[in-house]
Each structure stands twice: as C-alpha cells, then as structure tokens.
Amino acid sequence: MPVYAFANQKGGVGKTTSAVNLAACLAAAGRSVLLVDLDPQGNATASLGIDRSALPRSVYEALVDGAPLPERILPTRWEGLHLAPAAVDLAGAEVELVSAPEREFRLRRALEEVRSAYDYVLIDCPPSLGLLTLNAMVAADALIVPVQCEYLALEGLSRLLQTMTRVRQRFNPRLHVRGFLLTMFDARSRLAQQVVEEVRHHFPGRVFRTVIPRSVRLAEAPSYGLPIIAYAPNSPGALAYTALARELLQGDGLPVPSLEGGAYGP
Ligand code: ADP
Ligand code: MG
Numbered sequence: 001m002p003v004y005a006f007a008n009q010k011g012g013v014g015k016t017t018s019a020v021n022l023a024a025c026l027a028a029a030g031r032s033v034l035l036v037d038l039d040p041q042g043n044a045t046a047s048l049g050i051d052r053s054a055l056p057r058s059v060y061e062a063l064v065d066g067a068p069l070p071e072r073i074l075p076t077r078w079e080g081l082h083l084a085p086a087a088v089d090l091a092g093a094e095v096e097l098v099s100a101p102e103r104e105f106r107l108r109r110a111l112e113e114v115r116s117a118y119d120y121v122l123i124d125c126p127p128s129l130g131l132l133t134l135n136a137m138v139a140a141d142a143l144i145v146p147v148q149c150e151y152l153a154l155e156g157l158s159r160l161l162q163t164m165t166r167v168r169q170r171f172n173p174r175l176h177v178r179g180f181l182l183t184m185f186d187a188r189s190r191l192a193q194q195v196v197e198e199v200r201h202h203f204p205g206r207v208f209r210t211v212i213p214r215s216v217r218l219a220e221a222p223s224y225g226l227p228i229i230a231y232a233p234n235s236p237g238a239l240a241y242t243a244l245a246r247e248l249l250q251g252d253g254l255p256v257p258s259l260e261g262g263a264y265g266p
Pocket of ligand 2: 017039043
C-alpha cells in the first residue's frame with residue numbers, strides 16, 4: 001500500500017491533474033485509492049466535483065488538531081476512489097503548523113490509521129516547499145514529480161531533490177523518487193522533444209515511460225468535476241493516464257488488468 005506524493009514546488013506543472021487522473025485510473029483498475037488534497041487551493045477536491053465551500057470537515061483538522069482522519073474521508077462517485085478533501089481553512093494550516101509539536105509528522109500520524117485500508121494513497125501537494133509539502137514528504141514512501149515539457153523544465157528540481165534529501169536524513173529514511181512524470185507534451189514542438197530527452201538524460205531510469213500529452217480535454221475535465229476517463233474516455237489524456245496506471249501497477253508488482261472490452265473491461 002504505497003503512499004505517493006505528487007510534489008514540485010513549481011505551480012502549473014500537472015501535479016493535481018496527474019494525482020486526480022492517476023487515482024481515478026487506479027480505481028478503475030480495481031484498486032482502492034485514497035486521494036489526499038493537501039493544497040489549500042483545493043483543486044483536486046474541485047476536480048472530483050466536490051464543492052469545497054459546503055464541506056464541514058477537511059484534512060485541516062486532522063493536521064492541526066490531530067482530529068481523526070477517517071471521518072473526514074469522503075466516498076466519490078467512482079467505486080474504489082476516496083478523497084480526503086481540502087477546504088478553505090487548509091490555508092491556515094501552513095501557518096498554524098509552524099508552532100505545532102512534531103509539526104513535520106502530522107500527516108504521517110493521520111494516515112497511520114487509514115493507509116492499510118487502501119492499495120494506494122496519493123497526496124496532491126501545494127506549489128511550495130512549505131510545511132504542508134514537508135508533511136507529505138514525511139508521510140510518503142516516494143515522490144512522483146511531474147515535469148512540464150517546457151522551457152526551464154529542470155529548473156527548481158535540484159531544490160526539490162535537496163529538500164527530499166534533507167527529509168530523508170532527518171525524518172523519513174525510505175523516501176525516494178518513484179518517478180519523474182513528463183506532462184503537457186506537445187509532439188509538434190521540438191522544444192518539448194528536447195525536454196523529454198534532457199530529463200531522461202538527467203535522471204536515467206527514473207522517468208516514467210508514459211508521457212502525458214498536452215490535451216484540451218484534460219484541461220476541461222475539472223470544470224465538469226470529472227476525471228478524464230469519465231469525461232473523455234477515448235481521449236489521448238485518458239489513454240495516457242490509463243497507461244501510467246498500468247506502468248505503476250506493473251512496477252509495484254501488482255496485477256495489471258486486461259484491456260479487453262474498453263479501458264478496463266466492461
Ligand atoms: P499543478 O497542480 O502542478 O499546479 P495542474 O495539474 O493544476 O498543475 O495543471 C495546471 C493547468 O494546466 C491546469 O489548468 C490544468 O487543467 C492544465 N493541464 C494539466 N495537464 C495538462 C495537459 N496534459 N494538457 C493540457 N492541460 C493540462
Ligand atoms: Mg495543483
């Protein structure tokens with residue numbers, strides 16, 4: 001039951017899109033998945049069609065007050081996919097955690113009592129290296145690092161990896177990078193192809209084979225509150241995240257469902 005955190009302090013690289021859609025694809029493959037929305041902006045929560053302003057409870061109290069996480073977890077419309085939602089109050093957590101005891105271990109503690117119930121726990125981090133992301137790194141087994149196929153793609157990654165090393169030394173010796181994930185790839189762009197080569201060259205053997213294409217459908221799906229496999233099941237984005245789920249399952253030594261009769265069977 002691995003815990004993976006989607007981390008990159010750069011905003012707009014595809015953390016939320018990847019966390020939400022991979023979570024949905026893993027659930028569609030028959031796995032039980034908990035998606036933890038750790039970004040105060042709550043984009044992952046909204047992407048699953050859940051109205052944040054109407055939420056009475058969120059991960060916030062579990063982090064700041066040590067309130068039980070299980071009663072904050074919501075089922076979604078998709079079998080096997082649960083969500084620990086962010087609400088507006090999560091923005092305060094970053095500040096309030098500063099003076100909290102064992103402030104780096106809050107999420108890890110909160111997940112202790114639930115993680116065995118899931119095959120996967122995926123954490124969507126905010127675009128910063130603050131205490132929320134630190135909590136995710138301490139709670140996680142590994143990071144999935146989305147990298148946008150754009151100019152300066154590698155910028156900031158050394159800081160991210162330095163932070164990971166520090167977390168490994170001080171709090172979480174097993175932490176590693178599960179994989180770098182190339183996102184928003186445009187096959188017509190020579191630059192995008194160069195970025196793919198550059199990242200693969202820089203991190204040999206640590207980049208997912210699956211590359212996520214740039215696709216309008218992927219950008220549209222959140223506004224309908226739907227993961228891509230529900231919004232546009234045959235779109236390039238849906239096929240890519242399905243392929244990523246298979247690659248991940250295979251790498252983690254879990255059974256990969258057959259593709260007969262559609263993405264994951266009838
Ligand atoms: P982050 O969580 O890292 O800030 P997001 O996942 O929110 O990044 O993505 C940033 C923006 O780009 C969002 O508007 C999202 O819908 C869009 N986006 C993400 N991935 C793709 C893609 N593969 N193709 C097209 N648009 C994408
Ligand atoms: Mg995000």
